[in-house]
Amino acid sequence: MSSLARFVAVHRRGVVTAWITALIALAGWLLVAGTAFSDTSEVPESEATQALAVLNGGTASDATSGTIVWKSTDTDITDSSLVASMSRMLEQVSSLTGVTTVVSPYDQAVAGAVSPDENTAYATVVATSDLSRDDVAQIVSGYETDTLQIEIGGPALELIPSVDGVAESLGMLVALLLLFALFRAKRAALLPLATGVVGVASSLLAVMLASHVLDIPDDAITMGALIGLGVGIDYSLFIVHRHRSALMSGKTVVDSLAEALSSSGRAVIFAGATVMLALVGMFILGLPILTSMAICAAVTVLFTVGTALTLLPSLLAMLGTKALSRTQREELRIRGSIAPPARRRWNAWFSRVLRRPVVSIVAVLLVAGAIAGPLAQIHIGRADASADAAGTENREYFELVSAAFGDGFNATIIIVAETPDSASEGAFTELVADTAALDGVVMVTPAAAPEGVSAAYVTPSTTAQAEDTEAIVTAIRTELAPRESKGTAMHVYVSGATAINMDIASTLLGNLPLYLLVISSLGFLLLAVGFRSLVVPLTGVVTNLISIAVGIGAAVAIFQYGWGIELFGLGAGAPIIYLIPVLVAGLVFGLAMDYQVFLVSRMHEERERFGEHQRAIRVGGRESATVIAIAALIMASVFVSFAFSGDRIVAAMGVGLAVAVLFDAFLVRLVLVPALLAAIGRRTWAYPSWAERITPNVSLEAPAEIEFESAPHHTTNAGATR
Incomplete structure (x- = not known):
C-alpha cells in the first residue's frame, strides 16, 4: 500500500486527470446511449407465478392493468353527454404506445364497472411496460372539470415517487459541517465529500450504461447513491484523518500518505470487500431483482x-501541508x-465502561431489545395506495x-386450476362456491381461460396489504383447494398481488x-485471519447481528407500526417490503x-506494544472514538437525508441504516x-496453535490518531512537504 501511495503522490496530476477523463467519457457515452432500466420486477418462481403462466397458456407476458376512474358531482354517470366525453378520452388512451386494450364501463358485456350510488365508473387499461x-x-x-374528478392508478398506472435530491443535499451539507468540525480545515473537510461524490457519480454512470446488457431496476440508482455516499465519505475520512495525524507528527507529505494507506487504506479495502461480499451474497436469497440491485450497490462500493x-x-499530495489548518501549519513550522x-473525555468514558463492564453490557442489551422489539412482529409485504399520504395522487x-x-x-385474488376433465371442472365449481362463502370475500366472478383451465377472480373486502386478505389466500391454498381437489385431476394455483407478496416473503424468510x-461465517474468518483471535471475530459477528436487529x-x-411516519410525509404504516430487511442486514454487517476493525486494530496495536489488556482496551x-463517532454521524446524516425523499422504500432503508449505524458506533463499538473484551480478559487474544499454522499472514492495521501513551513523541523535520 505504501508503494501505491508513493506512486499516486508522484503522478498526482495524471491520476486526477484520469478520473476526470473517465467521468467525462462515461457521461458522454451515456448521453449517446441513454438508459434501458427494467420497469418490471422479476420474482422467483412460485405458485403465484405458475398460476399466471397457466392462465396465459404457458406464455410469458409483461402486460399489466391499470384503472381510470371518474366521478361526477352534477351529471348522472350514465348521461349520454358524459358517456360520449369519456368514450373519446378512452379512445385517445387506447392509441398510446404500449396500450393493449381499454375496457370501457359502458360496454354491455362489462358488469360492475359503474356505481350509480357513488356516481362513479372505471375503465380498465391493459398495457405493456x-x-x-x-x-x-x-x-x-384535459377532461377534468370542477365537477368531474378523474384519477388513474393500479399496477400499470401507479405513480412512482421520484427523488428530487433536495433532502440529500441537506445531508451532504451536514456531513460537510461535521468534517469541518473534526478537521478545522476547509480543504481537508471538502476532500472526503469530493472523492465520495466522484466515486458515486462514476459508478452510477457505469450502472446506467450496464442497464443495456443487464436487467437492472431504476431503483438501483437511488440505492447506489444512498450506499455509495455513506461509505465513500467514511472511507475517505479515515484516510484523511490518518494522513493529517502523520503530518502533525512531523512526517513529510509523501511519508504521511504512505502511512495512511498502509494503515487506513488496508482497513478501507477490508471494509469495502466485506460490504461487497455481503451484497453479492444476496444471490442466496433467490430474488432476482434483489440480486441485481445488490450487484449495482457493490459496484458503487468498489x-x-x-x-x-x-x-x-x-x-x-497536491494540497501538501494545506490539509492542515493555518494555525496547525504555523505550529508545525515552528515546532516541527x-x-x-x-482526549480526556474519551479517557473518562472508557474508564467508566471498564470499571463496571457487566453493567455496561446489560444496559446496551436492554436498549437493543427495546429498539429491536418490533422486529418480532415484522410483516413482509408491499404497501398499496391505501398507505400513501393524504392528498397524493x-x-x-x-x-x-x-x-x-x-x-x-x-x-383481486386469482384462482387458476388445471381442469382436464369434467370431474375436475365440477370440483372447480365447488371450489368457487366455497371461496364465495369465506369471510371477507365480496364476490367471485369467472375469468377467461384457455382450454383445460378454469379461472376465477376473487374480490376481497380489504386491501392487498391487509392481513385479512392474506388469510383468504391461505384458506384457499391450505383448506379449500386440497379438499375439493382430492380424488380428482384438478391442480389449483392462487395468484394476485397479495399471493405474490406472500410467496416472496416465504422465499425470503x-x-x-x-x-x-x-456472511457471518465470512466475517468471522476474515477477523480471525486479521487478529489471530477467536474472541474478537465472535464478538464482532454477534454484535453485528445485534446492530442489524x-x-x-x-x-x-x-x-x-406507523410510529412517527408522518415526519417523513408517507401516510400510514404498511407492510415492510422484502428489500428492506435484506439490504439493511447486508449493509449493516459490512x-x-x-468499525470493528478500526476499533480492535488500535487495541491490538496497543497490546502488542505494552502487553497490558485493560490498558489496550482503554487507550485503543x-x-x-472520535473518528468512529464522526464517521457514524456523517453516514447517518446521509442516510437520514434519503428518508425525506418521498419514496417509502428508500425512506425505510435510510432510517434503518441510520439507526443501526448510530447504535453500532456509539453503543456497540464504544x-x-x-x-465484553474487558470481561473476557486476556483470553480475548488466545488463538489455537493448529489454527496459527494454517492461517495466512495478513495484517489489518487501523489508524492510530495520536502517538502511543507513554511513548516518546516523534519530532522529525517537517520542512519538506513534497
Whole structure:
C-alpha cells in the first residue's frame, strides 16, 4: 500500500486527470446511449407465478392493468353527454404506445364497472411496460372539470415517487459541517465529500450504461447513491484523518500518505470487500431483482474504494501541508510537530465502561431489545395506495375507487386450476362456491381461460396489504383447494398481488437464515485471519447481528407500526417490503465490520506494544472514538437525508441504516465491545496453535490518531512537504 501511495503522490496530476477523463467519457457515452432500466420486477418462481403462466397458456407476458376512474358531482354517470366525453378520452388512451386494450364501463358485456350510488365508473387499461403514465395523465387532465374528478392508478398506472435530491443535499451539507468540525480545515473537510461524490457519480454512470446488457431496476440508482455516499465519505475520512495525524507528527507529505494507506487504506479495502461480499451474497436469497440491485450497490462500493485509494491521495499530495489548518501549519513550522490532543473525555468514558463492564453490557442489551422489539412482529409485504399520504395522487385514486367499489378493488385474488376433465371442472365449481362463502370475500366472478383451465377472480373486502386478505389466500391454498381437489385431476394455483407478496416473503424468510450464516461465517474468518483471535471475530459477528436487529426493528416501528411516519410525509404504516430487511442486514454487517476493525486494530496495536489488556482496551478505544463517532454521524446524516425523499422504500432503508449505524458506533463499538473484551480478559487474544499454522499472514492495521501513551513523541523535520 505504501508503494501505491508513493506512486499516486508522484503522478498526482495524471491520476486526477484520469478520473476526470473517465467521468467525462462515461457521461458522454451515456448521453449517446441513454438508459434501458427494467420497469418490471422479476420474482422467483412460485405458485403465484405458475398460476399466471397457466392462465396465459404457458406464455410469458409483461402486460399489466391499470384503472381510470371518474366521478361526477352534477351529471348522472350514465348521461349520454358524459358517456360520449369519456368514450373519446378512452379512445385517445387506447392509441398510446404500449396500450393493449381499454375496457370501457359502458360496454354491455362489462358488469360492475359503474356505481350509480357513488356516481362513479372505471375503465380498465391493459398495457405493456412501454406505456408512459405521464401520457395517460396528460390526456386525462384535459377532461377534468370542477365537477368531474378523474384519477388513474393500479399496477400499470401507479405513480412512482421520484427523488428530487433536495433532502440529500441537506445531508451532504451536514456531513460537510461535521468534517469541518473534526478537521478545522476547509480543504481537508471538502476532500472526503469530493472523492465520495466522484466515486458515486462514476459508478452510477457505469450502472446506467450496464442497464443495456443487464436487467437492472431504476431503483438501483437511488440505492447506489444512498450506499455509495455513506461509505465513500467514511472511507475517505479515515484516510484523511490518518494522513493529517502523520503530518502533525512531523512526517513529510509523501511519508504521511504512505502511512495512511498502509494503515487506513488496508482497513478501507477490508471494509469495502466485506460490504461487497455481503451484497453479492444476496444471490442466496433467490430474488432476482434483489440480486441485481445488490450487484449495482457493490459496484458503487468498489468505485468509492477506488477513489479513496487513488484520487484522494493524489488530491492530498497536491494540497501538501494545506490539509492542515493555518494555525496547525504555523505550529508545525515552528515546532516541527504538533502535540496530540489529550482526549480526556474519551479517557473518562472508557474508564467508566471498564470499571463496571457487566453493567455496561446489560444496559446496551436492554436498549437493543427495546429498539429491536418490533422486529418480532415484522410483516413482509408491499404497501398499496391505501398507505400513501393524504392528498397524493395514489391516495386520491384509492379513495375514489374504494368509496364506490370497496377497499379490495385492487386486491383481486386469482384462482387458476388445471381442469382436464369434467370431474375436475365440477370440483372447480365447488371450489368457487366455497371461496364465495369465506369471510371477507365480496364476490367471485369467472375469468377467461384457455382450454383445460378454469379461472376465477376473487374480490376481497380489504386491501392487498391487509392481513385479512392474506388469510383468504391461505384458506384457499391450505383448506379449500386440497379438499375439493382430492380424488380428482384438478391442480389449483392462487395468484394476485397479495399471493405474490406472500410467496416472496416465504422465499425470503426461508433463505434469510442461510444468508446471515454465510456472511457471518465470512466475517468471522476474515477477523480471525486479521487478529489471530477467536474472541474478537465472535464478538464482532454477534454484535453485528445485534446492530442489524436494531436497524430493522426501527424500520418496522416507523414504517409498519406507523410510529412517527408522518415526519417523513408517507401516510400510514404498511407492510415492510422484502428489500428492506435484506439490504439493511447486508449493509449493516459490512459497515459494522468496518468499525470493528478500526476499533480492535488500535487495541491490538496497543497490546502488542505494552502487553497490558485493560490498558489496550482503554487507550485503543480512546484513540479510535472520535473518528468512529464522526464517521457514524456523517453516514447517518446521509442516510437520514434519503428518508425525506418521498419514496417509502428508500425512506425505510435510510432510517434503518441510520439507526443501526448510530447504535453500532456509539453503543456497540464504544461501549459493548470494550465491556465484553474487558470481561473476557486476556483470553480475548488466545488463538489455537493448529489454527496459527494454517492461517495466512495478513495484517489489518487501523489508524492510530495520536502517538502511543507513554511513548516518546516523534519530532522529525517537517520542512519538506513534497
